[in-house]
Amino acid sequence: MKMTGSKILLECLRLEGVETVFGFPGGTVINIYDDLVDSPIHHILTRHEQAAVHAADGYARATGKVGVVIATSGPGATNTVTGIATAYMDSVPLVVITGQVPTPLIGNDAFQEADIVGITRPITKHNYLVKDIQDLCRIIKEAFFIARTGRPGPVLIDFPKDIQVTSANFDYPETVSLPGYKPTYSGNLRQVEKAVKMILAAKHPVIYVGGGANTPDAARWLHQLAETLEIPLTTTLMGMGAFPKKHPLSLGMLGMHGTYYANMAVTEADLLVAVGARFDDRVTGSVPHFAPHAKIIHIDIDPTSIKKNVRVDLPIVGDLHDVLEKIVTQLAEFPEEMKRAREETASWRSRIAAWKESHPVRYTPSSLVIKPQFVIEKLRELAPDDAIITTEVGQHQMWTAQFFDFSRPRTFLTSGGLGTMGFGLPAALGAQVAFPERRVIDISGDGSFQMNSQELATLVQFQLPVKIVILNNNYLGMVRQWQQLFFQRRYSQTVLEVPIDFVKLAEAYGAVGFSVSRPDEVEETIRRAFDVPGPVIMEFKVEREENVVPMVPAGKALNEMVLSS
Amino acid sequence: MKHIISVLVENEFGVLARVAGLFSGRGFNIESLSVAPTLDPAISRMTIVTHGDERILEQINKQLHKLINTIRVIDFTGQDRVEREMALIKVSAEEDTRAEVLRIADIFRAKVVDVAPRCYTIEVTGTPGKVEAIVELLKPMGIRELVRTGPVVLGRGPKVVEK
């Protein structure tokens, strides 16, 4: 059957199982938008293309499915860039479709032309310019395949307007042929055998879990590995949720704002089993002093992650659940050795327990002023276990990581790699679209919130009951903290001078707003907000100069933490 | 340390930019690069010469591999290989230097491929070292323009990398 390019696109999306797309129209996608009217695909109109990408990203992180975005050429396309880079850094599967000027005009500086394929080359897993309608179906098929397989990531398809209106036979391929792309790896058995030996021989083992393991499949095996041998486990910001924080073996987060006991355990470990993590500098601190006594086993799907930042004694390239399953299965053949290993590591666990006891995650409570950590604790109490929490970037993000007890994969959505302020609200929007019945909360700072606050309109339009918590310190708090500690309190451009009436702002968009400044109002406010059927802003005026601790100053070793401010 | 890397890629637009981007994105210089289709016209072969420490080169090799359009990456550093490059050299040929230019060309089994009054263009093929050497010897005669292809390389023996 003959169909236009734009209809073919929508039909391909349908066949890929896409129910919802996020986007913003314009001249070079107007045909697609016209065809959307007759399509079963649901479109969420965000108020900014960056937000459309973050929303698709939140949708993808929460579901594990591919998030889909449509934007127009030129400014629409360039507005997607921060969103794409955010998804790329955190390995989130997206397909971003941008309109492009008609092919005869490409390269002529035509109206609203931007070389988005060139611009996004280093921030996409792959990208395409559709030059011939005959390639369209193959490209879309490949784009989805590439986005979701292997180490997931964003793929961009630049789709010129003239090709959208050209007709061709519709024939969606069943399979892809990509000779240079082999995304699934089964872990090498001999490497697995070596890993099993190393794990059984370790006296001070620690498992270090990154975002790659934050899937239900990998998390299940991880759980088994940790429990059968009683190995303490720490996660990165991105790994949060892969292992229940309340579990006795959990060390919480490691790294710059990690727990005392996680950082001490890594520093004293004799074996570090890294699973789907990439040894980011925010995690390692000073690399030569990172896990100085440990042999390192690194399990990852992406060979480029291995030995990039640190030496590795045993690399295992493969799908995490496959490798973890093999390790757990092989371990089961050594019941005696496992028993011995558990006994021999008992004193290690007591040492860790002592660290936990002496240096718990804590803050100084107050009955006069709202402590930001107190708000997070209350949220943790009042939100259900399957609540999805998003954050922006800054102190509030770190407090969320420290004080919220995540227990399930895909419940903590935060921009870890790029650290994008303005991510949280649209990501929450996307997650709420995916799960209309679940509690979705964006924990925000007053600075970050203003980077995508226009999305309040989208929340109201689509009746998305996202609850927004603004921990208002009237500062770009995280930067202020650095200025306090390392720049003699010279608060250059980090004071947000103009007090914003967030209640009025919410109301201006047709949402509900609460603002409180007394600790005894916190719980009540959260309850009231949860009872409102639509979107709510809760502004908490918090202690202005509270700092995030522990803190490993940049370039220092993990055990050189600043413990109080 | 010098590295010489062959990359088999799908013969498509944009692939060269992806490969080059991996180097430039890490502040790495590509010293030379040659690209042309292989026996299979759907596949091109790039030969890249670059300098860098082992760790960064290992990272670049892996990143090259990771590109969707890359089919194979072979690092020929330290391998037994045949390495050749070609240069065209436009050199002054005055009354008193013409004979010397021809003599040097002869020694290097180079060919004069264009003759103009007081100027020869010489084609030379060989290892980069050999090209270097003839350039040095011709310099005193007055080299007006020089173009080099950068090396191409094949492993020695019957083993092949293309399928």
Ligand SMILES: Cc1ncc(C[n+]2csc(CCOP(=O)(O)OP(=O)(O)O)c2C)c(N)n1
């Ligand atoms: C888009 C963007 N610009 C700048 C930064 C640098 N930055 C990191 S945290 C931060 C302050 C954030 O302030 P706020 O949202 O109020 O959070 P707080 O730290 O006060 O909790 C800034 C400016 C960033 N991460 N992202």
Ligand SMILES: [Mg+2]
């Ligand atoms: Mg703030």
